[in-house]
Amino acid sequence: MSTDAPVGEVTMETDGHIAVITVRNEAKKNSYTPEMMDQLSDHLTGYEDDDSLWAAVLCSAGEHTTAGLDMPKFFGPNATAEPRDPNKVDPFGLGRRTTKPLIAVVQGITFTVGIEMMLAADIAVAADTAVFQQLESKRGIAPFGGAHFRYLTRTGWGNAMYHLFLCDKFDAAEALRLGFVQEVVPYGQHMDRAMQLAREICKNAPIGIRATKIAAQKYINAAERAAIDCIPEIRETVFATEDSKEGIQSFIERREANFKGR
Template sequence: MSEGQIGTEVHGHVLKIIIANAAKKNAFTPAMMEQLSDALTELHHNEAYRVGVVCAEGGDFTAGLDMPKFFGPTAEKRNTKDGNVDPFGLNKRCRKPIVTAVQGIVYTIGIELMLAGDIVVAADDARFCQMEARRGIAPLGGAHFRFLSRAGWGDAMYHLFLCDEFSAQRAHAIGLVQEVVPAGEQIERAMTLAAMIARNAPLGIQVTKEAAANYVEAGEAAAIAYIPKIRDRVLGSADAKEGIRSFIERRAAVFEGR
């Protein structure tokens, strides 16, 4: 489909969730974000599913948001349904384990989506970049604290400040990725790990995730609460408008700090 979609497949006790917008490097539209929330909510509630695998068709995991569809003059206004799982795990996090397989371009929300899960398998051709500040805004999907909890302050700030592109090997070295495999094998490996997890006691696994999240979220709560302040400061700024214009016009942005 030209507009992209989120597909699902059932493999025993594993729900495979597939990002399908390869023609646009799997950039997310508002409809796709809503569909991803629906799929994660199904994983959360359906006891037949013990583990989720999030992956993508084509050569790239995702280039991020389809910016004009979110922020342009024809932006679509869609919201996550009340009670649904938030794809970024900011308001409601999936209680089941999630293994994410990434390849090629893994930009902005791609990193935030994988860090909202639990285990990441990366193809050796994966390239990561948290580039929001290049566009005049800032990460709004949890990167500002999940980078920190996975990589530590120095490595987190290194990449959040530079907005640089880094390799799968670098992502593995700083803890953002748990395994690196040859390109083309990442989904199969993620499915293998998911099947191994699914053979363990579901309640034991879910309680383990809940206990770990309870420990982390005492610190995450403050970071999540700060997101509206970040949004208010950056989304209405002249720099944000310039970032969108430069993206649409395919040119380097010129920021003024206001």
């Protein structure tokens, strides 16, 4: 009998003109492995390139959206993550982006990359159980998936820095106030509501909807490009520190980090 832990995966199904992309790693609160991130990129690319698909819903199985990245597999000494293919859609919207509607659905734990991918989508529907936290700086690093500029574009400087500096947890009501999510519904109704919105979108002319999103992207691309270009510098800065090593080790040992500021 195999004793291997279940391996997470990301799947895609279609419902008429709608692509439903589902993250499945419930045993680890839907934490992302590098392989899962590659699968998500593949499915988003498949959606983008299929003219018969007019809207997509990105969701997660079970009670939680995601606890974030499986950190040691991305940043530890045995990391297996590799650079993503620039020809494929980037789930964080930092490289190639989908030009068609993308609805994110969140519930329960929605940490770090879960927030960043939600903010890279166009519309977000949250269950009332959703709780959010951008906690990278509690691990000795910093956000690399767009939080440093998408918090600003969604909610303004003061609100953005409040949550980015505190690395605090906030609930669905606060996410709605900030503009991070567009609707909050009772748990159990969140997926149905997202599908309802996708079907309403699909009643409209897909070429017109796509042209609208492309035009909107052109408006924000210049500012986003400058913020994206500084991500390598952020990585170089934080990964060169003792605090980064302490942060990763504290995650592995499941304890609070003891940072020294060096």
